[in-house]
Structures are given as structure tokens and as C-alpha cells.
Amino acid sequence: MPSEPVVHLLPALVDLSFREGYVRSIIYVSLYVSGIAVILSTLFSIPVALVMGFTDFPGKQIVKSIINTGMGFPSVVVGLLVLFIVSNQGPLGPLELIFTKEAMIMSQFVLATPPITAISLASITSVSDNVRDAARALGGTRLDVALVVIKEARYGIATAILAGFGRAISEVGSVLIVGGNITSASGISQTRTLTTAIQLEARQGQYDTALVLGAVLLALVLTVNAIVVRFGDEGSMSR
Numbered sequence: 001m002p003s004e005p006v007v008h009l010l011p012a013l014v015d016l017s018f019r020e021g022y023v024r025s026i027i028y029v030s031l032y033v034s035g036i037a038v039i040l041s042t043l044f045s046i047p048v049a050l051v052m053g054f055t056d057f058p059g060k061q062i063v064k065s066i067i068n069t070g071m072g073f074p075s076v077v078v079g080l081l082v083l084f085i086v087s088n089q090g091p092l093g094p095l096e097l098i099f100t101k102e103a104m105i106m107s108q109f110v111l112a113t114p115p116i117t118a119i120s121l122a123s124i125t126s127v128s129d130n131v132r133d134a135a136r137a138l139g140g141t142r143l144d145v146a147l148v149v150i151k152e153a154r155y156g157i158a159t160a161i162l163a164g165f166g167r168a169i170s171e172v173g174s175v176l177i178v179g180g181n182i183t184s185a186s187g188i189s190q191t192r193t194l195t196t197a198i199q200l201e202a203r204q205g206q207y208d209t210a211l212v213l214g215a216v217l218l219a220l221v222l223t224v225n226a227i228v229v230r231f232g233d234e235g236s237m238s239r
Helices: 004-017 022-054 060-070 075-086 101-125 129-137 142-152 154-169 173-179 194-203 207-238
Strands: none
Touching: 022 060, 022 101, 022 142, 022 154, 022 194, 022 207, 060 101, 075 101, 075 173, 101 154, 101 173, 129 142, 142 154, 154 207, 173 194, 194 207
16 A cells, blocks of 8 residues: 555645646746756856866966855845846846746856856866877867867766756746746746745645655756766766
8 A cells, every 4th residue: 555645645746737737837937947047058158168278367266266156156146136137227127027037047047157167167177188288289279179178078068067957947046036936827837936836835835735846856856967977977988
């Protein structure tokens, strides 16, 4: 016979499946916001990591310190900064981005960028100088050398991207501030994510629903972690 906790969760699971796509909509919003934020962050972070890994410039150590500090930056502070930027009094006020997915993407971009940049930079700088020297000895241009280094560091870079996604999708503070945790009149999510939905359901005493949503989020995070581990194992075997 199923255990009591499982039996207790079944009504919540059945109820969720018939709520006009409620769960499906918040999963979509979570994946959409986090996915777009991580893509944009990757397009920004990888070039920054390459520049820092291949060049020396005044203040480089300060920039690295800022990036490393950003990995532990409080998400609620990020949310407040983005809220100020998109509010009516902020520089992006005319765009009316407050309480939209775009504002949530902005906040998650800020949160995902430091880990992606820092881990990518560590992977790039860990590539042996012999690899770079060999590429130059074969007549490679700076671009050729950079491509060779990227190929050698690709598993670390992939890990960085997935780590950024993991932080973004598990975020609650900043997206709650700038997104507003909004649903439509029919209950379909507009800016509600898995994390903000869990918080709301728990506050309302709907612990069964919160546990089911938590299980969905946990499954997504475990999937990301499994991909990270797989990339790491493949990278070790290929060396």
C-alpha cells in the first residue's frame, strides 16, 4: 500500500492537473524567463571571459573581484535595482516593463551573468599555455588561438551555462519583486514562476500544492545537475 504522505499528495496532484493549465503555464513562464536570461547572459559572459582570459589591462583584478562578488549578490537587491530601472521614475519607465516577463529576464540576467562569467573565465585560464603556444606555432591568428582554447574549455563553459541556469530557475526574490507573481483571471500564469507559486501556495496553507510544485522544480534542477555531471564526466574522459 502507498505510504500516507503519497496518498495525501494525490488529491493535490489530481486537482492541479485539471486547473486549466495552471501548472503548465507556470512551468512555461519559469523556463521561458530563465532560458532567455541565460541565453543573453551567455552571449555577454563568454566574450567577457575571453577578453579577460587573453588580455591584461589595468583594473583586471578589480573586475574579477566584482564578478566573484556578484556570484553571491543578494537577489532581492538585484530585484530592487531592476525595479527602480523599469519603474515609472526610472530610465526605462516609458517602456512600461514593470511586472512583465521582460523585467524578470533582466533580473535573472544580472543574477546569471556572474557565475557564467566566473566559471567560464576559470575554465579558459586553466587551459595549458602549451595549447596556445602550439596554436601560434602552427601559424594561427588570435582568433584561431581563441577557438582552440574555447574547444579545450568547452566542458567548463557548458558547466558555467548550466550553473547560471540553475541559479536563474531557482530564484524567487528578484522575480517576485519585478514580476509581481501575476496570473490572469482564468488562473493562467502571466509572471508567476514555480518558485513564486510555491511561496504563495505555502502562505495560503496549500501545502499539498506547494509540495507538488516543489517536486516539479526539484525535478528540473536535478535534470540540470545531471547534465552538468555528465558534461564533467565526458570532459574528464576526453583529457
